Amino acid sequence: MKWGKGSKEPDNEPRGYHHGNLKEALVRAALALIAEKGPAGFTFADAARWAGVSPAAPYRHYRDREALLADVARRGFELFAAVLAKAWDEGRPDLMRAFDRLGKSYLDFAKNQPAYYSAMFEAGVPLDADPQLREASESAFAVLRAAAEKLVLLMPAKGRPPALMVALHVWSMTHGIASLFGRGDAARRALPMPAEELLEASVLIYLRGLGLTAGTPSGGS
Amino acid sequence: MKWGKGSKEPDNEPRGYHHGNLKEALVRAALALIAEKGPAGFTFADAARWAGVSPAAPYRHYRDREALLADVARRGFELFAAVLAKAWDEGRPDLMRAFDRLGKSYLDFAKNQPAYYSAMFEAGVPLDADPQLREASESAFAVLRAAAEKLVLLMPAKGRPPALMVALHVWSMTHGIASLFGRGDAARRALPMPAEELLEASVLIYLRGLGLTAGTPSGGS
DNA sequence: ATTTCATGTAAACGGCGTTTACATCAGTCG
DNA sequence: CGACTGATGTAAACGCCGTTTACATGAAAT
Structure with missing residues (x-):
């Protein structure tokens, strides 16, 4: 399955099965998305897309959406x-x-x-x-x-x-x-x-x- | 279909097909829900449940969720x-x-x-x-x-x-x-x-x- | 009584958060 | 070198939400 790559795609470098630095990528994604649409419009799934991973991958690094927000x-x-x-x-x-x-x-x-x-x-x-x-x-x-x-x-x-x-x-x-x-x-x-x-x-x-x-x-x- | 009546049900008075005062009820519902869970946790569907109507009914009174928030x-x-x-x-x-x-x-x-x-x-x-x-x-x-x-x-x-x-x-x-x-x-x-x-x-x-x-x-x- | 219009319902769509079972890979230890 | 193990990513599914569309209901006007 392909996850659309909706908004932007700064993950130009293709990669193997593992991302390698997903946690940092998620934080950067969150910053970009919050800056763009406010903290309410920020979406866990969007951050995953932005980083080029599946919607479930972020859960390996953050308990839930709020945990990512708290880390930011x-x-x-x-x-x-x-x-x-x-x-x-x-x-x-x-x-x-x-x-x-x-x-x-x-x-x-x-x-x-x-x-x-x-x-x-x-x-x-x-x-x-x-x-x-x-x-x-x-x-x-x-x-x-x-x-x-x-x-x-x-x-x-x-x-x-x-x-x-x-x-x-x-x-x-x-x-x-x-x-x-x-x-x-x-x-x-x-x-x-x-x-x-x-x-x-x-x-x-x-x-x-x-x-x-x-x-x-x-x-x- | 029954819409659960999730959180609370201040619509004790049963009613006919029409609510009669849905707009006011929605505002009161929004106030209660925002007070309880913050403006982010407030949900259009919850407000509808709170008022005892179907999830689509609020759209007769507000263009969208944000319009209700703006009215509040x-x-x-x-x-x-x-x-x-x-x-x-x-x-x-x-x-x-x-x-x-x-x-x-x-x-x-x-x-x-x-x-x-x-x-x-x-x-x-x-x-x-x-x-x-x-x-x-x-x-x-x-x-x-x-x-x-x-x-x-x-x-x-x-x-x-x-x-x-x-x-x-x-x-x-x-x-x-x-x-x-x-x-x-x-x-x-x-x-x-x-x-x-x-x-x-x-x-x-x-x-x-x-x-x-x-x-x-x-x-x- | 019929028409009309506002108001509510049902059903559907796509998207999101989250969970669960499975896949892939890097390192460790024999 | 090869099997085991733990970390990381995927696929698929669930329920919920916002929103739209076609239809139902009823009150007021004619």
Whole structure:
């Protein structure tokens, strides 16, 4: 039986009975399909076709469709954590600049890796589907939290807010913007300014509210 | 043929050939099923079973499954707009108290109407699926925007930020919190404080950054 | 009473997720 | 070298879903 090869066929190299690297191929297929049709439209059978194997083959590598989705989410969080850590760069050359880079990196990731971002935040994958998934998600958040720790240390100890709260605030703002306006696609609301500027302004105002910056918060970069 | 009556059967009243109010029944079914299994797990056929009709009957009222979802989202936005408008209450008795109520109402809605909220923001329904849907969503946002308008009028005209930006900021914060921590369900991250307090604190800090409140932003209602 | 139109049913189609029994191959051990 | 074994892929089948088409029912209009 031939399985149609519906959407695309990046498995140009013919192969023997065994694929050799099916698991990786399935992940790439999932990313391509999610990017194309959203996490809901992503289909286990399509991923199999994309990899050039029978519809039952993926079950040798993933318990079910959701397990593949969870694996994509896990890899997404790991990549996300690496990207954020690199952007934060231990707060060099100064905390404010690094914090700004951090936020922009977050939005960049949401925009440039919509498939990962969808799997991570919008696919409804329960975080405790897999301990490794939770762990990866924690380590991504840990970057934000470490940044917040260093930021609040700029404040006088008296009245210093909990760093965890600051991290959660910034995460919420950023995720909110990414989720509501993140992708320039249709289907979402139009904005009077780029999402990056919207985020930068809101973080500046927020930090000013914490007493961390002085200047008046007017427009962008 | 009998269609099983799988999950539950709120169609206790037997009926003749015609249902009489199938459209409403389908919406209620969709809400129940989305609340139970998420917008992805919601099934057109299940909704039909729930209403006690054949799997083809819903097509007399909705073009396809997504049209039903879009209708649920539209009704959600209309209810949302009404709830927010009532909470804002034209800014009575004073703007700060009203603004605080507004944010809490938002979170309340996300928590108490998870089915509506999912259909509105997480089901991937394109806003331009239906002009009425877009309109309803606009009118919900309009409440937030009107509130922001009144708020920024408290500031000296010089350096007054655009109300639209303030509205977008607050919306993003609130949606971010609702989306990341909104429902106390499992499957999501645990919080060191209730979502309502997290939001209240972040809005207070933000407004302080705008120069709209004086006191130091520590916890408490 | 007949017509008409909205609403519901039955049956069918292709696709998907998943399971089960079988096929193929790579490595291991005699 | 050759048989065994475990991992990986296939074929076929099942039930369910979304959707369409032809037909049935009944309420309202004429």
